[in-house]
Amino acid sequence: MNQVTAVRKPVEQSDLEKIKVQAKSISFGYQGVNILNHIDIDVKEGELLVLMGPSGCGKSTFLRLMAGLEQPNDGEILVNGVSSADLIPDCGVVFQDYSLFPWLSAEENIVLALKQKLKGKKTKKELQLLAADYLGLVQLGHAVKKYPGEMSGGMKQRAAIARALAFGSDLMLMDEPFGALDPLTRIHLQDLILQISQDQNRTIVFVTHDADEAIYLADRIVMFSTGSQGAVTTSVDVPFTKPRNRKKLFSSSEFTRFREHILSIMNQGLLDNLEDQQFVGSNGDKI
Numbered sequence: 001m002n003q004v005t006a007v008r009k010p011v012e013q014s015d016l017e018k019i020k021v022q023a024k025s026i027s028f029g030y031q032g033v034n035i036l037n038h039i040d041i042d043v044k045e046g047e048l049l050v051l052m053g054p055s056g057c058g059k060s061t062f063l064r065l066m067a068g069l070e071q072p073n074d075g076e077i078l079v080n081g082v083s084s085a086d087l088i089p090d091c092g093v094v095f096q097d098y099s100l101f102p103w104l105s106a107e108e109n110i111v112l113a114l115k116q117k118l119k120g121k122k123t124k125k126e127l128q129l130l131a132a133d134y135l136g137l138v139q140l141g142h143a144v145k146k147y148p149g150e151m152s153g154g155m156k157q158r159a160a161i162a163r164a165l166a167f168g169s170d171l172m173l174m175d176e177p178f179g180a181l182d183p184l185t186r187i188h189l190q191d192l193i194l195q196i197s198q199d200q201n202r203t204i205v206f207v208t209h210d211a212d213e214a215i216y217l218a219d220r221i222v223m224f225s226t227g228s229q230g231a232v233t234t235s236v237d238v239p240f241t242k243p244r245n246r247k248k249l250f251s252s253s254e255f256t257r258f259r260e261h262i263l264s265i266m267n268q269g270l271l272d273n274l275e276d277q278q279f280v281g282s283n284g285d286k287i
């Protein structure tokens with residue numbers, strides 16, 4: 001067992017009952033325009049929660065609020081029972097565009113994150129060993145000295161995941177992390193996320209537009225839809241036990257039915273929204 005897996009305990013059933021993040025009646029808007037309207041979402045410890053919804057409905061905004069980068073206009077977000085207004089939550093973040101420092105090697109990118117987190121408690125050599133350990137965990141042990149410009153999209157995203165693992169405590173926020181990757185790389189990285197979620201006590205909130213990806217990864221899916229006063233949400237438990245076998249799952253009739261169920265909820269939200277828009281005149285008044 002390497003150092004990284006050794007410091008993490010496996011997810012136990014009792015862990016799933018603890019609440020990691022509690023978003024209580026969150027409302028938020030930019031320049032007076034409501035984006036989120038009294039959103040309540042709890043994320044359990046060790047849960048893999050997927051957020052879905054049409055473009056622009058506020059999924060990324062919600063992640064920014066969870067990360068403490070924005071504060072809600074109303075309501076509060078508690079991470080480990082502490083308000084994000086009082087303490088910036090300790091979390092790792094992965095975006096679609098990798099966001100690695102291009103002038104640093106994979107190892108140096110991770111060392112930088114570890115330095116910020118451990119604040120001088122380790123020597124340079126110890127940090128490098130730990131960084132190599134995290135890179136090994138995402139199957140990048142052979143590429144520790146490579147710079148982002150020398151890596152494929154999939155490799156860069158693996159390095160970004162390693163950095164989030166190194167930097168965050170046990171909460172990972174992932175905003176469409178595989179959106180720019182080819183289908184095969186995407187499949188490998190989905191399996192990596194499931195492995196990380198299963199082997200370590202990480203709570204993951206993952207945004208995607210892809211229903212198959214959502215169902216394959218999630219314990220629960222929260223769908224955002226745009227209402228007249230801002231986004232509202234619907235939460236659906238994914239009824240398939242883990243670990244999941246991709247081939248068996250995707251070829252089962254239960255999967256097809258569940259996928260249709262998810263898409264019908266999404267489409268209903270879109271139709272409701274279109275209907276609302278039909279009754280708004282060109283001057284913005286309801287007609």
Ligand SMILES: Nc1ncnc2c1ncn2[C@@H]1O[C@H](COP(=O)(O)OP(=O)(O)OP(=O)(O)O)[C@@H](O)[C@H]1O
Nearest residue numbers: 030031035053054055056057058059060061062209
């Ligand atoms: N910094 C900002 N200033 C003003 N408006 C913003 C800002 N960031 C986002 N918005 C607006 O807030 C709304 C929600 O954006 P957000 O990025 O959260 O949506 P999303 O659901 O994540 O979309 P996508 O799926 O396309 O990433 C959009 O209308 C967007 O234009």
